[in-house]
Amino acid sequence: MPAVRTLRVGVGAATGWGPEAADLVLPIGPQHPSAHGGLRLHLRVEDSVVAAVEPEVGFMHRGAEKLFEARDYRQVIVLANRHDWLSAFANELGIVLAAERMLGMEVPPRAVWARTALAEMNRVLGALMFLASPPDPARPEGDTVTDPAVLALREPLQRVLEAVSGGRVHFMLNRVGGLKEDLPEGWLPEAVHALEDVRSGLDAACAVVAAPAFRDRLRGLGVLTREDALTYGVSGPVARASGIDADLRIDAPYLAYGELEVPRTRRVEGDALARWEVLAESARTGLDLALAALARVEPGEFAVRLPKVLTVPEGTAYSVTENLLGLNGYYLVSRGGKVPWRLKLRSASFGNVQALEALLPGTPVAELVPVLTSLFFITGDIDR
Template sequence: MVTFNRADACAGTETVLLNIGPQHPSTHGVTHILVELSGETVVAAKPILGYLHRGIEKLAEYRTWQQDLVYTDRLDYVSQIGNEWAYCRAVERLTAIEVPERAEWIRTLFCELNRITSHIMWYAGVTMDIGTMGTPFIYAFKARERIYDFFEAVTGARMMYNYFRFGGVRCDVAPGLLEDIHDYLGGEFLELMDDLDALLLGNEIVQSRMKGIGAFTTAQLVEWGITGPFLRASGLAQDLRKDAPYGAYDKVEFAVPTSTVSDSFARCEVRMAEMREAASICRQVIERMPEGDISVKVPRLLKPEAGEVYVRTESPRGELGIYLVSDGGPKPYRFRVRSPIFYNISALPKMLPGWKLQDALVIFGGIDTSMGEIDR
């Protein structure tokens, strides 16, 4: 743990305010971080949010429960299935809809595939942040493209899937596709993962840039409200897929990757391991996928009884919560998204001071932001 003393860092000289973003090559989306520098050392940092604020929480109050499903894709636009699932789970819990077994397994499969593509996006971002020309980026995107093809084959879309429905999924998986996914994740994907590991974790310059950088204690991270891989890299195996299982997570074998080092490099290791675990979950799901219905009949105009529900799921970035209040009408009375990255990025003012500017961007890359969900 680094103890930071502002007076020492400034050493009687003037500081410089530097805008990182909103238009900047290293920001992922329209992030804006205002950093105060003394030389190359960050002495203060403040994220300035809201550039992508579309008022989704407000708009959702003006649409029916089903229509709101479309908005969830647009929250965290690199982990769309995770958001859809969180919202569906919340509504299903509120209205006590039973989801058929097969639908739960299909949901688990696509959620984990989405976790892989989401982590690939993080991989691309973090390798660019530390200054590669984009070679690892393009290598990683080979896998993303392949998995997006699978999504396209099932949902018809490559980005905004709108695949889940209350009580199931929209359509079944085409015959043969499951075998394709299984083959890909068991062979070509793992070979590519070895390459990606070598390009990131095996590179000595990366190690010198990341080891020991952004080392925070578990207690600090919990206090700052950090969840997800960032927290797990500090040794706390907090994963809602294990702690409060949903879908088919209690029926498949998987490990929660953790690390005790809690620096930027450990966060990379944890995310890389999570991608392999996700692939393993997908293969198990495909091997043991039960037959049966993929959805139950749900009234076209859903009117849940008055009440409220809060459901948390493990998104690739942390604990994604959906809080819904119903007044018994056809539209949600309140639609609230507890965004994991909103909480993670709000810890930046406490994380960054004391580190060099270049380290600050490495730490920021470890958060894996997706502005669509922060700004909503």
């Protein structure tokens, strides 16, 4: 089923959102992975240029934060990994890191290094999905075109992640105290081989971002200033493309990132082209970090042995990770039971989509698709 994003455009009064304005619904697409859910943008258009925009979200809202309160610390992982379906492993991490912090638990080194490698492999997998669907500069409306070669490049990683977890999308591999089970025998060399396969094809996958036609089309479009990026709380590649030099893997290391060399990637232009450049660079960095982490995985225990009923002591903890799309945080409040009393989710996409109010005005209607595809988000991650 083709994915379509709907824009409701006010074509009446030139000012405000008054009742005298008529509505014109413009379906645009196809789009990239975010379009598995609904997002509506209320636009005011003047002379075929966007004058104002109001994002309307919530079409996929399922009350995940309330459902967290009725699940124990094993079951809640099932819900937590689903809001951003391209970062399932990283979504799981935030939950278990918060619980482990409150328990004062030390996770075995084998699990720490394996988690670090798997998180970076998941990052590369998600980045490749976006890179497989860039806007086509040759098309007047800049519609996205899926590149089968880039999708095929994801398969080596998909196979090794499936081999270790049993899943291709929702891995469910993290547990409080480590991993669900140990890495299969012979898995480490297979994972290294898969990463090398992806590395050999990554330049071709990123070639579209370096193509002159692509760069000429996107340069200067959808500029998000550093000040606006800070105001709207954007993070990840979108923030770093606007000059915000922030990466939790460097600034507040978790897992084994403190023992790895994580390069900083930043642009100052803040336009659609800069956002694509930072995303492509995140895939290259992810490959390097995953290989470095796999080389540090040593024999040993893969998890801490837990009681059948896991309870977390009374208190609070905030755990935040650097996901592909940006900061993914969980604020955990426990009253000493086997379920969270409160678990608040800070998703990366929600902050990123808010920034449309700042970066879309001034954009020609004909350039909406190229600009929207450069603001990386997943609709489930907006609505939770």
